[in-house]
Amino acid sequence: MSQAEENYLKAIYTLQTEFGKSLSTNIIAAKIDTKASSVTDMLKKLSLKKLVIYKKYQGAHLTKKGNDLAIKVIRKHRLWETFLVNKLDFNWNEVHDIAEQLEHIKSDVLMAKLDAFLGHPKQDPHGTPIPNREGVFPEIENDYLSNIPTDTLCILVGVKNSSDVFLNYLNSKNIALNSTIKVLSVEPFDKSMLVEINNKQLLITGEVAINLQVIKQ
Amino acid sequence: MSQAEENYLKAIYTLQTEFGKSLSTNIIAAKIDTKASSVTDMLKKLSLKKLVIYKKYQGAHLTKKGNDLAIKVIRKHRLWETFLVNKLDFNWNEVHDIAEQLEHIKSDVLMAKLDAFLGHPKQDPHGTPIPNREGVFPEIENDYLSNIPTDTLCILVGVKNSSDVFLNYLNSKNIALNSTIKVLSVEPFDKSMLVEINNKQLLITGEVAINLQVIKQ
DNA sequence: TTTTATTTTTAGATATGTCTAAAAATTATT
DNA sequence: AATAATTTTTAGACATATCTAAAAATAAAA
Numbered sequence A, B: 001m002s003q004a005e006e007n008y009l010k011a012i013y014t015l016q017t018e019f020g021k022s023l024s025t026n027i028i029a030a031k032i033d034t035k036a037s038s039v040t041d042m043l044k045k046l047s048l049k050k051l052v053i054y055k056k057y058q059g060a061h062l063t064k065k066g067n068d069l070a071i072k073v074i075r076k077h078r079l080w081e082t083f084l085v086n087k088l089d090f091n092w093n094e095v096h097d098i099a100e101q102l103e104h105i106k107s108d109v110l111m112a113k114l115d116a117f118l119g120h121p122k123q124d125p126h127g128t129p130i131p132n133r134e135g136v137f138p139e140i141e142n143d144y145l146s147n148i149p150t151d152t153l154c155i156l157v158g159v160k161n162s163s164d165v166f167l168n169y170l171n172s173k174n175i176a177l178n179s180t181i182k183v184l185s186v187e188p189f190d191k192s193m194l195v196e197i198n199n200k201q202l203l204i205t206g207e208v209a210i211n212l213q214v215i216k217q
Numbered sequence C: 001t002t003t004t005a006t007t008t009t010t011a012g013a014t015a016t017g018t019c020t021a022a023a024a025a026t027t028a029t030t
Numbered sequence D: 001a002a003t004a005a006t007t008t009t010t011a012g013a014c015a016t017a018t019c020t021a022a023a024a025a026t027a028a029a030a
Helices: A003-019 A025-032 A036-048 A064-086 A096-102 A108-117 A164-172 B003-019 B025-032 B036-048 B064-086 B096-102 B108-117 B164-172
Strands: A052-054 A060-062 A153-159 A180-186 A193-197 A200-204 A212-216 B052-054 B060-062 B153-159 B180-186 B193-197 B200-204 B212-216
Touching: A003 A025, A003 A036, A003 A060, A003 A064, A025 A036, A036 A052, A036 A060, A060 A064, A064 A096, A064 A108, A153 A164, B003 B025, B003 B036, B003 B060, B003 B064, B025 B036, B036 B052, B036 B060, B060 B064, B064 B096, B064 B108, B153 B164
Parallel strands: none
Antiparallel strands: A052 A060, A153 A180, A153 A212, A180 A193, A193 A200, B052 B060, B153 B180, B153 B212, B180 B193, B193 B200
């Protein structure tokens, strides 16, 4: 498996959870940031390897084998991200590019040992679930700050939206993983809320609140 | 810089410390396990990038720039090996192939943070010095078991020979990093010695003793 | 110092992964 | 249903990195 092939599998996997079964060449091209003709070439190759089902002009989707491999790459990506944030003290928004490289390192033993070293985490630093060695995603009941009643103490465990702009916003407000958060009041009109984060008061929009994943203390 | 280019630089660097200035195409080919014609192709490319000095039929050697890059790759390799052994609990002989992959990960910040996380180690688990961020190798006074007087307590900090056969030998005898070693007696005829390792007596050859790097307690 | 042997380079081929531009198929519109 | 617009595929090219086989240069031997 080459890195390019792994990247295609990962992209197709992600797009399938978003758009369902069959994916057009153009959608994959947009995701990978490449040309449609390149996607066609790769789909033919992945099809020969029985990793995707591909019919000309009809789009493609993953086979069981392709799905398993995609999940394996995703598992590696998320374990490495967890390592970078929890052990090496990276910020959330700095780890993605490095994890994109690390996810292609080939060694099952390494991943098993890294997993153990991290304490078999169920979620990465963005709060996204990490599939186990068998490819099964853990059940996680997600509470978002938007659904938490006032005056309940919470801890930030992840974000739903992990885009750069959002993570930069959080950094600029000193909102970090494990921050303690309490909702002080909610504005019924626009769901904006006054919250106390790390003992400081702050006004956040409803859009921010629905993206903050928390657990009640 | 591609992985292939980095591997060539590393190989040329290692060969230069062994054979001195100019290296023949065939020697490099043997080291990389490739064909002479491939080496010629790559030397031309590296020469264009000012990483090696190469003259047709006259061999090649690294420029300052090539040397610096080679040392950087070596630093990454040794830091990752240290991580694998010290943090992930790998054995010495299991880490080389994985470190060969990890050494190509591109991120200066990552290496700085990993270095700090490991406590700025001066030697990798084989006892080989790790160059610092400026590419300077630390001065290490190496004591080998062959030079240690009897009844002096030592700790194993590295090996001079890190071949698979030797590391497997050590594993089979339960000789590991940080083992305590005491020389009980030396046979003047062949320098073989009776030693106490982890409170067990063991007879080792002189050849083994000169490859065990220790520090006196 | 020729001849022979070895080393090194070149020329041309292959595999991967990408691209552009044109052709073919599909989908949308009138 | 025929035409137009869009999407997808093909054909051919390019870059990287490798290889084999032949040619050229260097080194060794007679």
